[in-house]
């Protein structure tokens with residue numbers, strides 16, 4: 001190389017030349033990317049030909065169709081117009097096929113497609129790769145390890161724990177209603193279900209329902225629900241780096257930190273207890289291990305125990321799944337009963353004749369309240385706590401009506417739309433517990449609050465028990481009335497919430 005090439009005069013020239021080449025290359029790459037996106041979109045359009053949908057914008061997709069917090073109603077409207085399934089374009093090349101037909105649900109839930117990556121990955125900084133997010137062999141191993149934690153021998157003593165948690169909540173309500181104004185119940189029901197999961201699954205004894213840390217945990221979970229929901233719908237927030245720089249991204253990080261502090265404390269406390277030999281002996285002598293014991297003593301197929309990261313993911317997963325969903329289920333059921341006094345009274349009479357003064361409930365009695373159970377199921381139909389779940393198709397699928405979808409497509413199983421689909425449930429908006437009468441018949445996949453197939457809810461029995469205990473004890477103590485000024489409005493988050501809270505008027509029974 002000659003010295004002249006580096007001489008001051010030739011510098012600017014070579015730099016601008018370089019810049020030109022670079023910008024040309026950049027432009028070329030951009031063009032290539034655009035062509036790629038265009039071709040992908042064309043491929044998608046062709047693949048979805050058999051599935052008509054409302055017109056969509058090439059870039060903004062169906063954004064114009066969906067006003068904020070009107071998604072649930074909108075999809076129910078679509079279901080009336082487009083049978084079984086309908087593509088929903090989120091933006092340019094991002095589409096999910098929304099399903100709301102029992103036969104379609106049955107096909108998908110009978111397969112083993114992985115959870116939809118683009119949605120569920122957004123939860124990973126928060127709940128980690130625990131049972132809810134894992135796929136494949138690792139999921140199978142964890143599920144097998146954790147299934148014994150939900151054996152009925154373990155669930156049985158939980159009934160008494162739930163009774164106590166519910167009673168604390170009802171005592172609190174009794175104090176509050178002396179002011180005779182409507183009460184927002186979602187918040188205190190959440191504290192109650194958190195208390196109950198902490199005591200049942202983690203043997204964590206503390207006054208959760210009065211504790212400031214629990215309040216901030218509940219707050220954080222509420223924020224994470226909304227933030228995740230918004231992020232799924234924003235094309236610019238998909239990239240992790242960009243999201244972390246946005247104001248929502250910073251809020252998300254902050255809320256994760258709060259949630260993790262809560263679960264870390266639970267793990268730390270138990271680990272230090274296990275250091276204590278006596279405590280270890282006591283736990284071993286217990287007839288059954290609780291959920292956290294099982295995790296701590298678990299040996300995976302390779303003989304190793306769970307890593308700290310895996311342990312924390314499972315604890316975060318169960319802490320969230322184990323309280324937010326049941327809080328939604330209980331709150332909406334109480335609202336449904338408040339809005340339908342005739343069913344409320346029938347439940348109350350059933351519970352009164354079973355429990356008398358209701359000082360306690362036994363495991364056996366939970367199976368002896370058929371009418372109350374029907375009312376709970378009907379509430380779970382109208383207000384399914386988990387409004388939808390989604391999967392990435394790992395191989396092509398053909399539905400019973402002959403239409404098919406290729407591998408790689410994301411399907412969203414809209415449980416809410418299925419439950420509100422007039423072809424599946426006549427007069428779907430009417431609260432009618434007789435739909436669940438013992439002699440009533442329905443499609444095996446018409447009612448899916450707990451999803452179905454191998455990836456159904458592991459906590460189903462736990463949740464139903466908690467719902468029954470909470471509803472029965474509440475009805476023994478209070479008459480429930482709606483607040484006509486504030487009819488709750490269901491909105492889809494990860495868990496079904498009410499946009500304006502759930503306000504009820506409570507009257508202490510004599």
Ligand code: HEM
Nearest residue numbers: 131132321322325326329385386389450451457458459463
């Ligand atoms: C009314 C209350 C509940 C409802 C409606 C509900 C609903 C669901 C649904 C729909 C799924 C499937 C999720 C998916 O496919 O992405 C699921 C999974 C799961 N639920 Fe629940 N759930 C409830 C309560 C609970 C409770 C109390 C626990 C724990 C104690 C729990 C733990 C889980 C876990 C760990 C999974 C993942 C299971 C797996 O993939 O193997 N859930 N739940």
Ligand SMILES: *[C@@H]1O[C@H](CO)[C@@H](O)[C@H](O)[C@H]1NC(C)=O
Nearest residue numbers: 237238239240241242243244
């Ligand atoms: C996100 O964007 C940054 C900067 O534009 C880029 O370096 C990074 O690779 C992107 N990440 C992903 C996962 O696409």
Ligand SMILES: *[C@@H]1O[C@H](CO)[C@@H](O)[C@H](O)[C@H]1NC(C)=O
Nearest residue numbers: 088096119232388389390412
């Ligand atoms: C629910 O469905 C919407 C599309 O309607 C999708 O964007 C979202 O990821 C789904 N959520 C879950 C948890 O599957």
